[in-house]
Amino acid sequence: MGSKKHAGKGAMEAPGRPTASLAPPPPEPGPSPAAPSEKKPTGLGMLLLHMHPKTVPEEALKLERTFGLGGMAVLLFLVLVATGLLLLFAYDPSPERAYASIVGLESQVPFGAFVRAIHHWAANGLIVVGFLHLLRVFFTGAFRPPRGFNWVLGLALLALVAASNFTGYLLPWDQLSYWAVTIGTGMLAYVPLVGEGLQGLLRGGAEVGAKTLSIFFVLHIAVLPILVLLLTAFHFWLVRKAGGVILPPAAGGPGARRVLVPVKPNLVAREGAAALVLLALLLIVAAALPAPLEEQANAGMSPNPAKAPWYFMGAQELLVHLHPTFAVFVVPLLSFLLLLALPYLRYGVPAKGEWFQSERGRRTALLAALAALALTPAYVVASEFLLHWQKLLPFLPQAASNGLVPTLLWVGVAFGIYRLAGKLCGADRAEAVQALFAFLATAFLVLTVTGVFFRGEGMHLAWP
Numbered sequence: 001m002g003s004k005k006h007a008g009k010g011a012m013e014a015p016g017r018p019t020a021s022l023a024p025p026p027p028e029p030g031p032s033p034a035a036p037s038e039k040k041p042t043g044l045g046m047l048l049l050h051m052h053p054k055t056v057p058e059e060a061l062k063l064e065r066t067f068g069l070g071g072m073a074v075l076l077f078l079v080l081v082a083t084g085l086l087l088l089f090a091y092d093p094s095p096e097r098a099y100a101s102i103v104g105l106e107s108q109v110p111f112g113a114f115v116r117a118i119h120h121w122a123a124n125g126l127i128v129v130g131f132l133h134l135l136r137v138f139f140t141g142a143f144r145p146p147r148g149f150n151w152v153l154g155l156a157l158l159a160l161v162a163a164s165n166f167t168g169y170l171l172p173w174d175q176l177s178y179w180a181v182t183i184g185t186g187m188l189a190y191v192p193l194v195g196e197g198l199q200g201l202l203r204g205g206a207e208v209g210a211k212t213l214s215i216f217f218v219l220h221i222a223v224l225p226i227l228v229l230l231l232t233a234f235h236f237w238l239v240r241k242a243g244g245v246i247l248p249p250a251a252g253g254p255g256a257r258r259v260l261v262p263v264k265p266n267l268v269a270r271e272g273a274a275a276l277v278l279l280a281l282l283l284i285v286a287a288a289l290p291a292p293l294e295e296q297a298n299a300g301m302s303p304n305p306a307k308a309p310w311y312f313m314g315a316q317e318l319l320v321h322l323h324p325t326f327a328v329f330v331v332p333l334l335s336f337l338l339l340l341a342l343p344y345l346r347y348g349v350p351a352k353g354e355w356f357q358s359e360r361g362r363r364t365a366l367l368a369a370l371a372a373l374a375l376t377p378a379y380v381v382a383s384e385f386l387l388h389w390q391k392l393l394p395f396l397p398q399a400a401s402n403g404l405v406p407t408l409l410w411v412g413v414a415f416g417i418y419r420l421a422g423k424l425c426g427a428d429r430a431e432a433v434q435a436l437f438a439f440l441a442t443a444f445l446v447l448t449v450t451g452v453f454f455r456g457e458g459m460h461l462a463w464p
Contacts, residue, residue, distance in 0.1 A: 053240065055260040056267055060245045064355070065140075068274040069133040070239075075275050076126040077228065079282065083119040084221065091171065093217040095210045098173035099296040106293070113290055120291035122282060123165050127311050130158045138342070138437060139365070141351030141430070142246040148343030150238040153231060155339055160228050162311055167220035169309050170213060178297035179306040181216075182208050187308070187315065190324035207299070246353040304457050313451035314444050320451075320459055321383045323403030331407060335440070342437075347430040361431040364421045368435035371417060372442035380450055384461050414439060 059065070090109055092101040106113035134154060137143050143151035170181045185208065188199040204211025239245075250256040308316045318327035356362035379387075393401040414436060421427040421435035456462030 052263045052267060053244065055262055056244060057247060057258040058261045058266075059247055059258060061261070061266055061270060063270075065245055065247070066136060067132075068271065069129055069136055071271050071274060072129045072278055073126060073133060074232065075278060076122045076129060076282075077232070079122045079279075080119060080126065081225065083115050083122065086115050087119060088221065093171070093213060095173060095213055095297070098171065098213065102172045102174075102293060106290075114286060117286035117289065117291045118282060121285050121289070123168060124310075125282065126161055127158075127165060130161050134158060135441070139356055139434065140246055141353060141357060143343050144347065144351045145343060147238070147242045147246070150235060150242065151343050152340060153235050153238065155336075157228065157231050157235060160224055160231065164220060164224040164228065165311065166309060167216040167224065170208075170216045171220065172293055173213065173297045175294040175297055175301075175303060176292060178208060178299070179303055180309050181212070183306050183316065184308045184312055185212075187312075187319070187324075187328045190328040192325060192329060195329075209299075246351065248353040305455055305459050307451070307455070310448070310452050314448040317380075317447040317451035317455070320455075321380070322406055323399050325399060326403035326407050330403070334411075335444075338440075342433070345429075345433065347428075347433070349428055349430055351430075356434065357431055360425065360427060361434055364425045364427045364431050364435045365438040367425070368417050368421065368439040369442040372439045373446065375413065376443045376446040377450070380447075381461070 087105070090101055090105040090112060092098055102116070105116060137151065137154065166181070166184060170177050185199055185202050188202065189195045191198060200206065202212070202215065203209075204215050247258075250258045307313060315328065315332065318331060321327070322331065352358070356365055387406075389401045389405055390398055393405060396405070417439045418432050418436045421432040422429075425431075425435075427435060450461075453464045454461055
């Protein structure tokens, strides 16, 4: 027994020594089977793979974090691509046959009017969803570093979406679209130095005509969709690179870990449900409200009033109150520069990832929005009946009396809102900037609603 125990101990202490009872038989010589090679996704597969990580924080699944607006925008874009391809089978991009092809589509092609209505309302919905997404990003602080460049990219995407809608607006070649594009492109003439050149480049000549339709058609079906697709992919990649949706600090203090859950089925199921609801609403609206189509375009008969598309009515409303150069160029340029600068301002405090940053920020932004709801309609009415700047300041050039003076007045009001947010409400710099943004955004919405619903013949105020 002692010898057996000693032998077993020696065998255990010398693992390199072969033993008949423990060592497996050596493999027979021959070619070993090749290990299966993993096929790495490329192209579209790589894009789909990187749209989501494998896991996400459980808190990011809450509806109020994003309301699914980014996904809604992507879905609406895909709907536009699908319905646009179907419409191309019936559409003829020439002034002589464009209108007739739309009439034939709606009267002779099965479900043609329904498909066109889906395309129409999806396009308008994409602008609304894109604007709401911009508001969500701003009011949750997701525009600040390290996400600043993605904010700039989002602004470019929203501008491309508006341009896509505008170019598609002309394609039916009816009175509504013809004169809306005439007004919209006519605004470019007021841009200093390069305005007339830009207008001629976009129209393809001095007037809206066959060349304009060709230019808009190519931009609408090829150039702009490709740009939107490329920038959207880059936009999603930057969101992933920044760590996904911005969230408040984890419960439990610094260093606390978040609960992670698999993307499938948690996030995928929610996105699928949101997509189905959005598609159902879109189909209901398209079935109830056909896409508008008026009489064939007539260059010699202008409607009264002739309005730009609704998403440009804020700018057209400014034309009623300001000198054209200020309405079309100066004010939009200042607004755009402010939007570009927002991520790069010094706020003094980090972004919290919460809506309006705090309860105080929520209250301050609400008060600023209410101030815009009161002051903007009051100014519109006063400008219609009382404030005739050129008569009040006859000694100044028209560009100064009707452009510079009211612009400086509104700049002063906006700066006053910013200062009052800090002094009266105790807001920090981030919350004060937020209040200023809420004031300006609300004022722009009021101008848009006024132009769409409350402007009648001669662009005078009138009840809808």
